[in-house]
Amino acid sequence: xxxxxxxxxxxxxxxxxxxxxxxxxxxxxxxxxxxxxxxxxxxxxxxxxxxxxxxxxxxxxxxxxxxxxxxxxxxxxxxxxxxxxxxxxxxxxxxxxxxxxxxxxxxxxxxxxxxxxxxxxxxxxxxxxxxxxxxxxxxxxxxxxxxxxxxxxxxxxxxxxxxxxxxxxxxxxxxxxxxxxxxxxxxxxxxxxxxxxxxxxxxxxxxxxxxxxxxxxxxxxxxxxxxxxxxxxxxxxxxxxxxxxxxxxxxxxxxxxxxxxxxxxxxxxxxxxxxxxxxxxxxxxxxxxxxxxxxxxxxxxxxxxxxxxxxxxxxxxxxxxxxxxxxxxxxxxxxxxxxxxxxxxxxxxxxxxxxxxxxxxxxxxxxxxxxxxxxxxxxxxxxxxxxxxxxxxxxxxxxxxxxxxxxxxxxxxxxxxxxxxxxxxxxxxxxxxxxxxxxxxxxxxxxxxxxxxxxxxxxxxxxxxxxxxx
Numbered sequence: 001x002x003x004x005x006x007x008x009x010x011x012x013x014x015x016x017x018x019x020x021x022x023x024x025x026x027x028x029x030x031x032x033x034x035x036x037x038x039x040x041x042x043x044x045x046x047x048x049x050x051x052x053x054x055x056x057x058x059x060x061x062x063x064x065x066x067x068x069x070x071x072x073x074x075x076x077x078x079x080x081x082x083x084x085x086x087x088x089x090x091x092x093x094x095x096x097x098x099x100x101x102x103x104x105x106x107x108x109x110x111x112x113x114x115x116x117x118x119x120x121x122x123x124x125x126x127x128x129x130x131x132x133x134x135x136x137x138x139x140x141x142x143x144x145x146x147x148x149x150x151x152x153x154x155x156x157x158x159x160x161x162x163x164x165x166x167x168x169x170x171x172x173x174x175x176x177x178x179x180x181x182x183x184x185x186x187x188x189x190x191x192x193x194x195x196x197x198x199x200x201x202x203x204x205x206x207x208x209x210x211x212x213x214x215x216x217x218x219x220x221x222x223x224x225x226x227x228x229x230x231x232x233x234x235x236x237x238x239x240x241x242x243x244x245x246x247x248x249x250x251x252x253x254x255x256x257x258x259x260x261x262x263x264x265x266x267x268x269x270x271x272x273x274x275x276x277x278x279x280x281x282x283x284x285x286x287x288x289x290x291x292x293x294x295x296x297x298x299x300x301x302x303x304x305x306x307x308x309x310x311x312x313x314x315x316x317x318x319x320x321x322x323x324x325x326x327x328x329x330x331x332x333x334x335x336x337x338x339x340x341x342x343x344x345x346x347x348x349x350x351x352x353x354x355x356x357x358x359x360x361x362x363x364x365x366x367x368x369x370x371x372x373x374x375x376x377x378x379x380x381x382x383x384x385x386x387x388x389x390x391x392x393x394x395x396x397x398x399x400x401x402x403x404x405x406x407x408x409x410x411x412x413x414x415x416x417x418x419x420x421x422x423x424x425x426x427x428x429x430x431x432x433x434x435x436x437x438x439x440x441x442x443x444x445x446x447x448x449x450x451x452x453x454x455x456x457x458x459x460x461x462x463x464x465x466x467x468x469x470x
Contacts, residue, residue: 025089026147028231030160032093033140035223036100037164038171039216040133043104044070044292045175045316048420049300050209052429054111055118059429060420063293067416069126070289074409076134089146090231092139097224099132104220108213111206158331161381165320165327171219172316175212180309183208273463277340278407280459281384284347284452285411287354287373290445291315293419301427302361302438318370319377326378339384340456340464346380348453349373354446358439 047069051062087095103125110121140160148156182202184190194202201211292315299311307314334342353372356365384404426441456463 023147025231026144026156028227029089029093029140029143029147030163032097032223032227032231033136033160034163034167035226036097036133036136036220038167039100039104039220039223040129041168041292041316042171042175042212042216042219043107045172045296045312046179046209046212048293049296050213051122052297054207054209055122058420059297059424063416063418063420063423065122065126066293067289067413067419069130070292071409071413071416072127072130073133073137074406074412076131077138089139089143090233092135093143093227093231094224096132096136096139097220097227100129100136101217101220101224103128103130103132104213104217108210108217111210154331154335155328158328162324162327165323168316168320169324171216172312172320174215175316176310176312178211178215179208179312181208182211273465276459277343277463278404279410280452280455281343281347282407282411282452283455284351284449285408286415287350287445287449288377289412289415290419291319293415294423294441294445297423297429298427298438298441299366301429301431302433302436303363307363314366314370318367319374322371322374323378323381326375327381330378334379338464340460342380343384344453344456344460346376346378347449347456349376349379351376351446351449351453354442354449357442358446360439361433 044066047066048059048062051057051065052059057065105125106121106128107125110118110125112118113121141157144156144160145153178198178201181190181194181198182205185194185198185202186207201214205211205214295315296311299314300308350373353369353376356369356372359365422441422444426437428436
């Protein structure tokens with residue numbers, strides 16, 4: 001028994017120590033993804049409120065726009081992201097960072113334009129950012145595969161996911177400090193002398209939310225510069241695994257229709273169990289979309305100023321910090337556990353705490369919801385991405401990552417269709433807390449999410465009878 005326990009501890013420790021032998025290029029790729037994700041989530045968390053309040057679009061149109069944006073990111077992964085893999089890791093990431101920096105500049109600049117031109121600028125900027133992020137994410141995951149081996153791949157995927165969430169924590173802390181400080185200075189409500197940064201951002205932004213938007217432009221631009229300096233062509237060449245790309249020199253490419261048939265009719269799309277598995281995750285994924293479509297406005301409207309001013313601490317701090325700490329440890333502890341089992345347990349843990357919010361606004365219950373929900377996410381999220389990437393044939397990692405993201409695409413698209421309406425009905429702007437019906441709002445969302453663990457449990461024998469392990 002002692003030998004068995006000692007061996008388990010040794011394997012657990014080796015899971016982490018093996019990362020030290022991996023090339024520096026892995027950490028540069030992960031770093032680019034992490035810091036750019038800070039800018040992405042910094043803008044996304046405030047996007048609904050920015051469009052609804054600062055640009056006067058209203059909850060419904062703001063929800064649709066945010067849904068369009070997040071859905072477009074995933075949709076473009078099916079095409080643009082997979083094609084960009086053929087550029088090579090370094091060139092594809094450089095291209096993605098240039099595109100996202102440009103898009104975020106247009107997005108932040110649009111508030112000063114006329115209403116009609118501002119709408120056009122916002123829609124164009126969201127489209128541009130979506131293309132850039134659609135290139136960045138699958139290529140960075142392809143980079144993780146290229147710079148890890150079979151022994152270290154699980155932890156490689158866990159680390160990029162965990163560190164991304166640490167970046168969100170940092171961005172949430174920055175946003176929670178900068179947004180209210182700038183807004184109070186602009187409104188003449190500052191209780192103490194503002195620092196130089198706050199005065200500068202107040203002068204160039206015009207609102208607390210805009211100050212965060214412009215800071216994300218700066219973060220994005222700095223990421224591009226640092227990546228260009230750190231990932232040289234020599235560092236890029238230090239691959240652990242040789243990953244072929246689909247488009248090779250001299251290769252014969254089939255006409256468009258046969259290629260589409262091979263992509264959509266054959267492969268994973270022809271496997272009914274695999275399709276059920278990934279699409280059954282759609283309902284619980286709607287809770288992730290509500291992290292930016294519903295939670296920010298819910299906290300800003302239903303809670304007092306002391307809580308509302310620290311909204312980012314709740315939305316962008318608790319969940320990402322638990323993911324940062326929990327994903328590597330839980331991945332190491334459960335790497336031998338069946339992926340389907342982890343999906344079932346994790347989705348149940350994610351869905352159940354939603355019903356804690358049915359009793360109305362309560363800070364303690366809200367924190368409990370974020371904590372339990374995040375533990376559930378930590379149980380299954382990284383393992384799902386690992387499975388999708390590792391079963392991909394050579395040169396098609398980005399395509400398989402895109403296929404696995406289709407349910408996420410639908411979750412983001414469908415959630416935005418009703419989130420604005422639900423907010424305007426159950427948690428409208430300007431209403432007193434006693435006039436809101438937020439308990440009904442969260443009961444409906446919890447019931448939707450619970451269909452995932454229920455469906456996975458009912459179909460477990462059928463799916464497991466033909467389930468392929470990565």
